[in-house]
Amino acid sequence: MFSCNEKISVRQLQALVILYVFGAGVTVLPRRAAEAAGRDGWFVVILSAALAMLCVYVIASLAAIFPGEGFVDYSSKILSKPIGVLLGLGLFAKIIISSAMELRIFSEIVQQTMLAETPRTVVCALMLGAGVYAALCGYEVRGRIAEILLFITAPLTLVFFLLAAADADFSNLMPVMVFADACELIRGSVTVGMSFTGIELCLLVFPYINASEGGQAAAIRPALVKTAGLIGAAMVMATVIATAKFGAADLREQQWPVLELMDAIEFPGSFIERQDAIVMVFWISSVFAVMNAGIFFSALLLKDIFKKEWRGVYIAVSGALILGLAMLPRSEAQVYEIQKYIFYTFGAAYMIIIPLLIIIAAKLRKSEADVGSSHRGRTGREK
Amino acid sequence: MLISGELDKNIAYLEKTFKDCGDIVKRKFPVGETRRQWVFVIYADNMTDRAELEVNIINSLMISVRYVEPSVEELAGNVFEGLRDGGISSADITETAEMDDVVFAVLSGNTPLLLDGYKKALIISTRKYPTRGVQATDTEVVIQGSKEAFTEVMRMNTALIRRRIRDPNLKIRQLRVGRRSQTDVALVYMEGIVRPQVLGEALKRIERINIDAILDSGYIEQLIEGNWLSPLPQAQVTERPDKSAAAVLEGRIVIIVDNSPFVLIIPATFNTFFQAVEDYYQRWGIMSMLRCLRYTAGVLSVTLPGLYLSATLYHPSMLPTVLIYKLVESRMPVPFPAAIEVLIMDAAFELLREAGVRLPGPIGNTIGIVGGLIIGQAAVEAGLASPIVVIVIALTGICGFAIPHVSLVTGFRLMKYLILIMAAALGLYGFCLASIIILIHMASLKSFGIPYMFPFVSGEVNNYGDFKDTLFRVPLFMMKRRPIFAKPDNVVRQK
Numbered sequence: 001m002f003s004c005n006e007k008i009s010v011r012q013l014q015a016l017v018i019l020y021v022f023g024a025g026v027t028v029l030p031r032r033a034a035e036a037a038g039r040d041g042w043f044v045v046i047l048s049a050a051l052a053m054l055c056v057y058v059i060a061s062l063a064a065i066f067p068g069e070g071f072v073d074y075s076s077k078i079l080s081k082p083i084g085v086l087l088g089l090g091l092f093a094k095i096i097i098s099s100a101m102e103l104r105i106f107s108e109i110v111q112q113t114m115l116a117e118t119p120r121t122v123v124c125a126l127m128l129g130a131g132v133y134a135a136l137c138g139y140e141v142r143g144r145i146a147e148i149l150l151f152i153t154a155p156l157t158l159v160f161f162l163l164a165a166a167d168a169d170f171s172n173l174m175p176v177m178v179f180a181d182a183c184e185l186i187r188g189s190v191t192v193g194m195s196f197t198g199i200e201l202c203l204l205v206f207p208y209i210n211a212s213e214g215g216q217a218a219a220i221r222p223a224l225v226k227t228a229g230l231i232g233a234a235m236v237m238a239t240v241i242a243t244a245k246f247g248a249a250d251l252r253e254q255q256w257p258v259l260e261l262m263d264a265i266e267f268p269g270s271f272i273e274r275q276d277a278i279v280m281v282f283w284i285s286s287v288f289a290v291m292n293a294g295i296f297f298s299a300l301l302l303k304d305i306f307k308k309e310w311r312g313v314y315i316a317v318s319g320a321l322i323l324g325l326a327m328l329p330r331s332e333a334q335v336y337e338i339q340k341y342i343f344y345t346f347g348a349a350y351m352i353i354i355p356l357l358i359i360i361a362a363k364l365r366k367s368e369a370d371v372g373s374s375h376r377g378r379t380g381r382e383k
Numbered sequence: 384m385l386i387s388g389e390l391d392k393n394i395a396y397l398e399k400t401f402k403d404c405g406d407i408v409k410r411k412f413p414v415g416e417t418r419r420q421w422v423f424v425i426y427a428d429n430m431t432d433r434a435e436l437e438v439n440i441i442n443s444l445m446i447s448v449r450y451v452e453p454s455v456e457e458l459a460g461n462v463f464e465g466l467r468d469g470g471i472s473s474a475d476i477t478e479t480a481e482m483d484d485v486v487f488a489v490l491s492g493n494t495p496l497l498l499d500g501y502k503k504a505l506i507i508s509t510r511k512y513p514t515r516g517v518q519a520t521d522t523e524v525v526i527q528g529s530k531e532a533f534t535e536v537m538r539m540n541t542a543l544i545r546r547r548i549r550d551p552n553l554k555i556r557q558l559r560v561g562r563r564s565q566t567d568v569a570l571v572y573m574e575g576i577v578r579p580q581v582l583g584e585a586l587k588r589i590e591r592i593n594i595d596a597i598l599d600s601g602y603i604e605q606l607i608e609g610n611w612l613s614p615l616p617q618a619q620v621t622e623r624p625d626k627s628a629a630a631v632l633e634g635r636i637v638i639i640v641d642n643s644p645f646v647l648i649i650p651a652t653f654n655t656f657f658q659a660v661e662d663y664y665q666r667w668g669i670m671s672m673l674r675c676l677r678y679t680a681g682v683l684s685v686t687l688p689g690l691y692l693s694a695t696l697y698h699p700s701m702l703p704t705v706l707i708y709k710l711v712e713s714r715m716p717v718p719f720p721a722a723i724e725v726l727i728m729d730a731a732f733e734l735l736r737e738a739g740v741r742l743p744g745p746i747g748n749t750i751g752i753v754g755g756l757i758i759g760q761a762a763v764e765a766g767l768a769s770p771i772v773v774i775v776i777a778l779t780g781i782c783g784f785a786i787p788h789v790s791l792v793t794g795f796r797l798m799k800y801l802i803l804i805m806a807a808a809l810g811l812y813g814f815c816l817a818s819i820i821i822l823i824h825m826a827s828l829k830s831f832g833i834p835y836m837f838p839f840v841s842g843e844v845n846n847y848g849d850f851k852d853t854l855f856r857v858p859l860f861m862m863k864r865r866p867i868f869a870k871p872d873n874v875v876r877q878k
Contacts, residue, residue, distance in 0.1 A: 147841070
């Protein structure tokens with residue numbers, strides 16, 4: 001029987017992460033990779049994927065230490081309540097700003113390709129409306145939506161990539177591994193790691209996974225690492241095909257290389273002349289996944305911080321904030337600047353630094369407690 | 384109220400209760416040689432088996448008992464027991480001390496027998512309703528398979544299922560719903576296969592119903608569904624006994640409502656609405672192809688008008704140049720905007736469908752042909768609609784007819800308008816948003832605890848085994864396990 005306990009399965013968590021991270025990151029990834037390492041961009045993506053797997057491993061390790069506990073709860077327990085709340089607010093800000101910037105970019109693209117005369121606010125508000133509706137339906141429903149969206153989009157995306165690969169010139173990738181500076185490569189992999197931003201949301205999911213407390217870490221950690229690996233593999237594939245299709249030099253000039261890639265595909269015997277609008281369909285589903293997650297998790301954080309069951313209010317506040325912030329940047333360039341800034345500050349912090357610090361602090365606390373208890377035990381026996 | 388020991392008091396009560404009820408027949412007469420023991424029978428005309436009544440009750444009491452030992456006079460004080468055990472030749476006799484039971488028995492077609500000096504009555508089963516008998520199915524026609532359909536008589540319907548499953552674990556739990564109608568409702572399920580939580584929930588929801596009358600299974604369907612706002616059906620409706628028997632064997636519950644030839648099957652998922660009973664009677668290859676076709680038709684029946692509008696109004700560059708020329712040319716004489724044109728044609732189609740359903744068979748068909756061909760052609764020639772819109776609307780309608788369950792198509796017809804309006808306002812963006820909203824709604828639905836979109840969601844609960852009967856139907860020998868509806872400890876149906 002399926003209980004209404006607001007919990008999702010590990011498989012549903014994987015679907016959510018794939019949609020959120022892959023959907024949001026892949027559209028610009030080949031350009032970032034080409035900017036970082038030219039025709040060896042795919043290698044940079046492999047390094048970024050490895051980094052992402054490491055981050056996910058660290059984040060998932062928290063589930064082993066604090067099974068069934070929320071981010072604000074365990075960071076308050078380990079680092080004191082004010083710091084826990086502060087960290088929660090920081091993550092809230094990161095989610096809201098990232099979602100807002102993603103929404104802004106999306107609205108720009110919609111205006112460029114589909115609805116030139118529709119006000120940007122309307123485009124954004126409608127997308128947020130769908131996100132709010134999904135968030136109001138709860139976590140279980142979000143998990144199910146992710147499964148359905150993945151069921152529909154994953155095979156189609158694969159077909160798109162295969163068709164694009166069939167028409168690509170793989171000599172554009174040759175010769176391989178000709179990068180001059182290894183440090184440059186590592187720096188590049190960090191920049192490309194921006195495409196994996198979003199995995200820090202895994203910090204918030206542990207209490208909502210349907211697994212026994214003991215088995216939670218055992219189930220979540222390998223699943224999340226595998227998911228990050230799978231996303232990485234798909235991103236490497238996208239980068240390889242895009243580089244082969246356009247060449248590294250052209251790729252640097254393209255704003256949305258994956259969209260260009262899909263648009264350039266010629267379907268054998270196709271009825272459709274241009275695919276740009278259809279390509280947008282894929283992107284709309286990804287942006288929906290991002291908005292939905294953004295609203296849901298920011299509302300969740302507010303609930304954890306304020307400890308009040310005002311889900312509807314939190315969701316409304318999060319939606320309004322995202323909409324307001326999405327309208328603020330003056331240009332697309334400013335949006336990218338903000339995105340970069342958020343990634344290098346909040347993103348990096350929540351993806352690896354803060355989880356590592358919490359783990360270290362938890363271990364120290366535990367060893368202190370062990371020493372204390374053994375000391376007490378000894379003195380007790382002496383008495 | 385309890386039955387009185389004085390027969391006349393009881394008769395007076397019944398006379399008062401059935402005052403101005405012309406169909407109720409009453410008869411008081413003496414039994415035995417000395418004619419001192421008075422009895423009273425009451426029944427509803429034409430709801431009882433007259434032959435059974437006259438031969439086995441009236442004849443037995445008036446004549447036969449005189450020739451059977453011991454006589455009524457010898458039984459003094461035990462006449463009630465004597466008549467019960469030997470005076471009336473009927474298999475189904477019950478006793479009651481409640482006057483309400485007597486009244487209900489009369490209204491159900493049974494015949495109560497009251498005796499002077501006894502504070503109880505015998506209720507003799509004599510039901511025989513006017514019925515049309517088992518006829519061929521109208522709404523779920525198959526090429527290969529049983530032609531039988533349910534009827535309005537509940538007991539006949541339970542027999543049609545029982546005939547297909549000769550297993551004592553087939554349980555028929557009977558309830559009475561409706562304060563005034565006192566309609567018989569039966570829950571048919573397989574003990575040991577049905578999930579107890581689902582059965583408990585179904586019973587709870589039915590028992591919660593507090594309405595004066597249940598006139599059709601549609602009442603029950605609407606009163607027990609989990610989400611009344613949803614346009615999608617949350618229980619399957621069928622008139623086929625073989626489909627109901629198959630559902631029962633899968634662990635689902637069939638709800639039979641007296642006076643309705645349509646039964647409900649719960650829980651229902653989106654996938655079950657694409658399954659036709661014939662899928663399992665014919666070879667898997669062709670049936671899998673048809674299943675895919677049905678799913679495609681289902682998607683098109685919701686999305687096609689919206690897709691047409693978004694492509695022609697907002698993204699004509701998607702279409703081949705030749706087609707754009709044709710479209711422009713065909714739309715030239717049409718005075719309405721494309722969205723209004725689609726809505727008008729769709730309304731015309733819905734009107735034809737409604738008229739076709741309401742009119743008697745041959746005239747209904749004529750309306751379809753006249754409406755579809757002549758009016759459509761005339762509308763195009765008059766420049767009121769473009770040929771492509773006629774094709775789009777007709778194709779949308781035909782796709783709806785390809786889905787085996789009408790209730791799902793009804794939901795699709797409503798959802799189509801959301802997509803159509805959003806696509807008309809915002810092109811493909813609106814189309815996608817409307818589709819996402821529909822998807823969220825479908826993902827949020829549950830039917831008696833089972834996610835509506837199962838196994839497309841949460842499929843791992845059943846190790847994705849239910850995928851064997853979704854877009855494709857695998858060969859029967861591979862369908863070894865029952866679907867998600869069955870109790871987890873009893874899922875093997877084939878070894």
